Amino acid sequence: MAFTYIFGPVMSGRLGLSLGLDLLREKICSMDCAYCEVGPTSALTLERRAWVPARDILDELAQWAAQGRDTEYVTLGGSGEPTLNTEFGEVIRGVREILPGKPVAVLTNSTLLHVPDVRRDLCLADVVLPSLDTLVPQEMRRLNRCIPGLGPETIVRGLLDFRKEFSGAVFLEILLARGFNDSEENLRLLSEFIPRLDPDRVDVVTLTRPGTLDSARAVDAPTLARWRAALGAHERRNLRAEARERDLPDQEAREALRSSLARRPQTVLQLAGGLGLGPERVRRLLDALVAEDELDAREVEDGLFYSLRRSGR
Numbered sequence: 001m002a003f004t005y006i007f008g009p010v011m012s013g014r015l016g017l018s019l020g021l022d023l024l025r026e027k028i029c030s031m032d033c034a035y036c037e038v039g040p041t042s043a044l045t046l047e048r049r050a051w052v053p054a055r056d057i058l059d060e061l062a063q064w065a066a067q068g069r070d071t072e073y074v075t076l077g078g079s080g081e082p083t084l085n086t087e088f089g090e091v092i093r094g095v096r097e098i099l100p101g102k103p104v105a106v107l108t109n110s111t112l113l114h115v116p117d118v119r120r121d122l123c124l125a126d127v128v129l130p131s132l133d134t135l136v137p138q139e140m141r142r143l144n145r146c147i148p149g150l151g152p153e154t155i156v157r158g159l160l161d162f163r164k165e166f167s168g169a170v171f172l173e174i175l176l177a178r179g180f181n182d183s184e185e186n187l188r189l190l191s192e193f194i195p196r197l198d199p200d201r202v203d204v205v206t207l208t209r210p211g212t213l214d215s216a217r218a219v220d221a222p223t224l225a226r227w228r229a230a231l232g233a234h235e236r237r238n239l240r241a242e243a244r245e246r247d248l249p250d251q252e253a254r255e256a257l258r259s260s261l262a263r264r265p266q267t268v269l270q271l272a273g274g275l276g277l278g279p280e281r282v283r284r285l286l287d288a289l290v291a292e293d294e295l296d297a298r299e300v301e302d303g304l305f306y307s308l309r310r311s312g313r
């Protein structure tokens with residue numbers, strides 16, 4: 001069956017097999033990052049409201065759980081910034097009832113951590129994965145294209161306050177884009193800030209998929225290695241497709257592929273590992289979807305990425 005708010009499970013470099021919950025459905029975000037794989041932000045906002053009701057998401061999750069499928073994590077994220085949804089705390093509580101014992105992770109761009117209600121509800125999670133690409137104000141304006149008025153100072157304050165209040169794990173992610181935030185000044189500022197935040201893990205990554213702006217490109221391997229060493233970054237888990245062939249009819253497998261690709265472009269191996277389908281079968285279904293003009297296939301530095309064809313792009 002096709003779901004509206006649930007996607008995956010997909011293989012996440014930091015969490016393993018992760019079932020995603022989309023708390024927004026549209027590209028609603030407080031940033032409009034040049035590298036964003038979801039596409040341009042349609043609503044650039046800091047307005048918090050029940051963009052999608054928690055009840056609708058949890059009803060779907062209960063249906064998913066009734067299928068007897070498994071995941072290592074449930075991750076709140078989706079098409080924008082999940083903490084903009086005022087009901088994200090209710091979603092976390094509901095996940096614990098539907099999937100007892102399953103750890104809950106939340107992806108966040110860190111822009112709302114200065115809001116006490118957001119920090120209170122984020123403390124319900126097991127793992128929080130904040131991103132912070134740069135502490136240089138002009139780099140943040142160019143790369144993350146935040147809502148006006150928001151800058152590194154507010155974000156740093158929110159992150160440090162949250163760290164004091166949260167007893168779970170914090171996995172910080174820094175994404176480097178060549179010529180945007182790979183400056184020595186940023187490296188120095190982050191080197192000073194990270195020990196103050198004291199995250200459980202730091203990941204320094206670069207683009208592996210097409211972003212919103214063509215000018216956003218990956219940094220080269222030596223630069224990535226140097227930043228990782230300087231910031232004490234964790235080596236990313238090696239993604240490996242698990243060829244566990246699920247007994248899924250072709251039509252449902254196609255729907256699962258479309259639904260997963262609606263959230264982010266992926267390779268054959270990423271899709272196969274996340275959805276538990278054999279890579280050869282995934283390749284065959286993707287080829288058919290490309291031939292039917294449902295998908296685009298684009299070669300980038302890390303391989304051939306498939307994405308859902310969007311009208312007007």
Ligand code: SF4
Pocket residue numbers: 029030031032033035036037038041079080081109
């Ligand atoms: S990368 Fe994340 S923070 Fe940036 S625009 Fe996309 S959803 Fe928003």
